[in-house]
Amino acid sequence: MISKAPKFKPRFRLHPVAILNSQRLRRSLADTYDQKSFYKYAIGLILLLLSIGSLYYTDKLVEELEQREEREVQLYAEGLRYVFNSPFDENFNVVYQVIQDAVNFYQIPAIYVNENNLANQYINISFPKKISPQEKERIIQEKLADMKLEHPPIPVELGKNRTGYIYYSNSFLLTQLRYYPFLQLSVMLFIGYLAYLAFSSERKAEQNRVWVGLAKETAHQLGTPLSSLMAWVEYFRSDPAIDPSIAEEIEKDVIRLEMITTRFSNIGSVPTLKEEPVSEIVANFIDYLEKRVSSKVKFSVYNQLAKEQTVLLNKNLFEWVIENICKNAVDAMGGIGEIHVTLQAPPLMKEVWIDIRDTGKGMSKANMNKIFNPGFSTKKRGWGLGLTLAKRIIENYHLGKLYVKSSEIGKGTTFRISLRATIIE
Numbered sequence: 001m002i003s004k005a006p007k008f009k010p011r012f013r014l015h016p017v018a019i020l021n022s023q024r025l026r027r028s029l030a031d032t033y034d035q036k037s038f039y040k041y042a043i044g045l046i047l048l049l050l051s052i053g054s055l056y057y058t059d060k061l062v063e064e065l066e067q068r069e070e071r072e073v074q075l076y077a078e079g080l081r082y083v084f085n086s087p088f089d090e091n092f093n094v095v096y097q098v099i100q101d102a103v104n105f106y107q108i109p110a111i112y113v114n115e116n117n118l119a120n121q122y123i124n125i126s127f128p129k130k131i132s133p134q135e136k137e138r139i140i141q142e143k144l145a146d147m148k149l150e151h152p153p154i155p156v157e158l159g160k161n162r163t164g165y166i167y168y169s170n171s172f173l174l175t176q177l178r179y180y181p182f183l184q185l186s187v188m189l190f191i192g193y194l195a196y197l198a199f200s201s202e203r204k205a206e207q208n209r210v211w212v213g214l215a216k217e218t219a220h221q222l223g224t225p226l227s228s229l230m231a232w233v234e235y236f237r238s239d240p241a242i243d244p245s246i247a248e249e250i251e252k253d254v255i256r257l258e259m260i261t262t263r264f265s266n267i268g269s270v271p272t273l274k275e276e277p278v279s280e281i282v283a284n285f286i287d288y289l290e291k292r293v294s295s296k297v298k299f300s301v302y303n304q305l306a307k308e309q310t311v312l313l314n315k316n317l318f319e320w321v322i323e324n325i326c327k328n329a330v331d332a333m334g335g336i337g338e339i340h341v342t343l344q345a346p347p348l349m350k351e352v353w354i355d356i357r358d359t360g361k362g363m364s365k366a367n368m369n370k371i372f373n374p375g376f377s378t379k380k381r382g383w384g385l386g387l388t389l390a391k392r393i394i395e396n397y398h399l400g401k402l403y404v405k406s407s408e409i410g411k412g413t414t415f416r417i418s419l420r421a422t423i424i425e
């Protein structure tokens with residue numbers, strides 16, 4: 001006969017094969033994320049190389065076209081010299097027309113300034129209809145000023161120490177070609193961005209399907225042994241030879257396992273959200289947690305919210321998030337330290353912030369970027385799933401935000417949960 005319940009400390013031990021498998025799975029999850037960033041960088045590099053190639057090629061084209069245009073203007077200069085020095089006055093218009101046509105092929109705007117500094121010939125300059133001579137002169141002078149900045153003039157030797165000058169600017173085609181690579185680059189970047197969005201949203205959807213399937217299957221598999229355990233509890237209870245406190249202890253654990261199973265099955269379905277008194281839920285849950293972790297961890301809750309402040313919550317899932325963050329905090333402080341939870345509503349933001357600050361070892365900037373990736377863990381037996389799930393629960397189901405507000409090596413870390421506040425009437 002057992003007179004006294006044996007003092008047993010339930011200890012959770014994983015079979016060595018299970019540990020090995022868990023480590024493999026964790027590594028493969030982490031690898032998936034490394035691969036993802038590899039593809040991101042590879043696509044970025046290809047885009048960069050294409051852009052450099054395109055810029056280089058267009059630059060060559062621009063250079064060549066610029067040289068051709070300069071030759072055309074020189075031809076124009078030659079033509080003018082020929083015309084001005086021609087003894088055959090009657091042929092002036094015919095020759096001038098031939099030269100103009102040649103330059104017109106490239107549509108290069110050009111102005112001839114004679115030896116007395118008068119701009120008396122021009123080509124490819126458009127004027128509005130019905131324009132006064134003064135207005136026309138003003139436009140020519142403006143264009144001339146721009147051309148002087150653009151290219152050095154081409155001299156037209158007229159003999160007897162007389163020199164005129166032709167000023168010109170790039171043709172419309174050349175100007176467009178200069179901007180073309182930037183246009184091309186923007187289009188390419190835009191297409192790259194769209195492709196990346198499509199790619200990553202498809203990956204996310206796939207990951208979500210895997211999570212949901214895994215969680216549902218786990219909940220389903222746990223169902224049968226749980227009901228069998230419940231039956232065993234009843235059996236122990238009915239046997240007067242067995243200390244009733246054993247049945248009680250086992251029942252507590254079974255209830256806890258049932259709660260975990262419910263949480264897992266909740267992951268699959270769209271959880272129902274209810275208006276809940278958030279400060280009360282947090283305070284009660286911290287109270288519950290405090291009793292279950294080492295007495296060397298001191299918890300404190302500072303509530304700055306109005307008592308009637310509610311938030312749309314799924315209580316079960318939300319408590320799970322708090323539990324995960326606090327468990328990590330306890331791990332980070334090696335079981336000794338403080339956890340401060342502050343609830344506040346920033347003015348004009350319709351949000352409720354729940355800050356969970358610990359006095360643990362903190363984390364490096366590099367790790368801070370990875371902690372929400374599935375499979376990332378710095379713990380010997382960590383799965384690297386706690387924060388991933390917590391983030392999904394807050395961001396996908398509660399449309400809130402979960403992030404590291406601050407962290408300092410050796411000092412501690414603060415996580416912030418930001419939720420949408422319901423309006424207080």
Ligand SMILES: Nc1ncnc2c1ncn2[C@@H]1O[C@H](COP(=O)(O)OP(=O)(O)OP(=O)(O)O)[C@@H](O)[C@H]1O
Pocket residue numbers: 324328329332358360361362363371376377378379381382383384385386387388413
């Ligand atoms: N409060 C904290 N202080 C310092 N580091 C932290 C803190 N919380 C999380 N981390 C880091 O983030 C990592 C990922 O945390 P996460 O909860 O996702 O996984 P885990 O705790 O390692 O494993 P598990 O899946 O069992 O939760 C941790 O391994 C730890 O390095």
Ligand SMILES: [Mg+2]
Pocket residue numbers: 324327328385386387
């Ligand atoms: Mg964790």
